[in-house]
Amino acid sequence: xxxxxxxxxMRLLTYYFPMMSCMPGSGTRFLVRMFTxxxxxxxxxxIGSVAANEIVYNRGMxxxxxxxxxxxxxxxxxxxxxxxxxxxxxxxxxxxxxAFNVMPSWGPGRNGIVFASNRGDTGAGLLLNIWxxxxxxxxxxxLTYDAGSNFTPSWSPNGRYIAFSSNRLSPLGSEPFAAFExxxxxxxxxxxxxxxxxxxxxxxxxxxxxxxxxxRVFFRSNTSGQVPEIWVVPTDxxxxxxxLLDFAxxxxxxxxxxxxxxxxxxxxxxxxxxxxxxxxTATETLLSSDALxxxxxxxxxxxxxxxxxxxSGSPISDVFVSGVxxxxxxxxxxxxxxxxxxxxxxxxxxxxxxESNQSVYASGEQIVLTTLRFANxxxxxxxxxxxxxxxLFGSFVVG
Numbered sequence: 001x002x003x004x005x006x007x008x009x010m011r012l013l014t015y016y017f018p019m020m021s022c023m024p025g026s027g028t029r030f031l032v033r034m035f036t037x038x039x040x041x042x043x044x045x046x047i048g049s050v051a052a053n054e055i056v057y058n059r060g061m062x063x064x065x066x067x068x069x070x071x072x073x074x075x076x077x078x079x080x081x082x083x084x085x086x087x088x089x090x091x092x093x094x095x096x097x098x099a100f101n102v103m104p105s106w107g108p109g110r111n112g113i114v115f116a117s118n119r120g121d122t123g124a125g126l127l128l129n130i131w132x133x134x135x136x137x138x139x140x141x142x143l144t145y146d147a148g149s150n151f152t153p154s155w156s157p158n159g160r161y162i163a164f165s166s167n168r169l170s171p172l173g174s175e176p177f178a179a180f181e182x183x184x185x186x187x188x189x190x191x192x193x194x195x196x197x198x199x200x201x202x203x204x205x206x207x208x209x210x211x212x213x214x215x216r217v218f219f220r221s222n223t224s225g226q227v228p229e230i231w232v233v234p235t236d237x238x239x240x241x242x243x244l245l246d247f248a249x250x251x252x253x254x255x256x257x258x259x260x261x262x263x264x265x266x267x268x269x270x271x272x273x274x275x276x277x278x279x280x281t282a283t284e285t286l287l288s289s290d291a292l293x294x295x296x297x298x299x300x301x302x303x304x305x306x307x308x309x310x311x312s313g314s315p316i317s318d319v320f321v322s323g324v325x326x327x328x329x330x331x332x333x334x335x336x337x338x339x340x341x342x343x344x345x346x347x348x349x350x351x352x353x354x355e356s357n358q359s360v361y362a363s364g365e366q367i368v369l370t371t372l373r374f375a376n377x378x379x380x381x382x383x384x385x386x387x388x389x390x391x392l393f394g395s396f397v398v399g
Contacts, residue, residue, distance in 0.1 A: 055304050056080045056093075056104045056113055057319050059338040076337075078104045078115055080135065083304070083321045083332050090333070093137050100128070106344045107155040107190075111135055114162055116151040130164055130192070143192030152206045155190065156214040161235060163187045163198065163217050165206035185219050187235065198233050199241040207256050210235070212263025218244070220255040220268075228255040230268055230277075247282040258295045258303075261344075267296040267303065274303060274324060288326035295342045297321070304332070304341035 060076035078093040078101050094101040099119035107114060113135060116128040120142065129144040130153050144150045148168035155162050165183045185205035188195035199205050203222035210217055214235060221231040224243065230252045233241035243251040244266075254268035254275060266277040267287075274291035277284050294305045303324055308317045316336035322329045332341065 053082050053084050053298070054080050054110065055083055055319065055321075055332065055341045055343055056106055057304075057306075057333070057338055057341040058102045058104055058115070059090075059333065059335050076100045076102050078113060078133070079338075080113075081332055083330055088332060093133060093135065094140070095137070101131070102128070103151050103153065103340050105154050105342050107132070108157050108159045110344050112155070114153040114155045116153060116164075130162065132162075132190075141192075143188065144195070150186075152208065154208045154210060154217075156210040156235070157212055158214040160190055160214065161187050161210070162190055162192075163208035163210065163219070165204070165208070169197075169200070185217070185221075185233070185241075187217070196237070198237060199231070204228075205231070209257050209259055212259065218257045218259070218266060220257065224251065227253050230254050230257055230266070244277070245282065246277075246284060252277060252284070256293050256295075258343075260296055260300050261298050265296075265300065267294060269294050274305075276324070287324045288322055290326070291322075293340055296324075297343050300324070302328075304343055306339045306341060 056078065057080075058076050058078055075098040077096065079090045080093060081088055081090040093104075093113060094115075094117075097119065099117055099121075101115055101117045101119065104113050104115040106112075111134060112132055114130065114132050117131045118128050119131070121127055121129075127147070128149045128151050129142055129146060130150050131140065131142050133140045143162065144164075144166075146166065146168045148166055148170075150164050150166040150168070153162050153164040164186055166186050167183045168186075169184060170182045182200075182202065183204045183206055184200040185198040185208060186195055187198050198217060199219070199221070201221050201223040205219055205221045205223075208217045208219040216232050216234055218230060218232050220228050221241070221243075222228055223231065230244040231241050232244050233239075246252055252268075254270040257266055257268040259266055264279055266279060268275055268277070269291050272289040272291075274287040274289075274294045275284050276287060288303070290307060291303065291305045292307060294303045296303050301324060302321055304319060304321050306317050306319050308315050317339050318334060318336060319332040319338045319341040320329055321332055332338075
């Protein structure tokens, strides 16, 4: 019997699954009940890919002459929108207030959002800290408390970590975007505890994105010079950060990295193009131009970006969605102050892929996947249907 084991963190005993019936391309969550220990454990079941259409972005962020934050501005808020809706209806997440809430990124499952904000800062400057909030605006929580500035946060797919850029070791004062002397890459637990340095470059390390298994962090670095490069570092700091190399051994130049939903392809911007990088073959493909701050979509066929228009003399910015080769462009916002659009991050890895008529063992106890339930509908899994099962805490052995 061939077995595929998923790492576990505690012993599982007796199980019953209130399963979920999923139409192809849909997904949801269910609870694994341990009757003997009365512990509820969260897992994910899906057939096909999980749709992740909503985009999170910030608006109200004014643009100065250097396309940065303008002093004396009235604040910025976090919003979400579904670009595929028949009518685009943006929904505000953070309160209407003078604070700057910027650079948002989805947490795993799209239930939480991590972002940078100067809310609560009593100073006159724009020093930013890392915050999280639920998608409905509840549970607003500050994670960092620094004299320096912290920004471009990224939540790991397994939900355990947040990576971010910070100048806490060499704060410049109250203008974090005026001069990027030294911003380093940091990581902390998702509750803000145990921050530690991942990489200290001579200039800027920022724009982190986790690999699908949460074991590595890709980021932009200016370590080798003035040309931005893509670097990678193990999440546990078991090895030093290294530049990403292509098949010819050349350092990959680019910035604003994002990862495909299956974790196999890295996307980044290299002026003026969106570029894809196959992590298995280390080969690049040039895609669309006009891709400022690009972020790949869940289907790998579209990306979200913002476009800055300076034709009127004062720069205005809006969020757009486009095919990866520049076709089918959709204007998502029309407010002139929207930036940093982000689709959902890669789904957590690893998955446990099984046939519906296969047996699944959880620490020795057999489970047979037969009946599925989704919303208010029930169905029987037909033999041969492939299921994608993931336990965020626990273990499965597939036979």
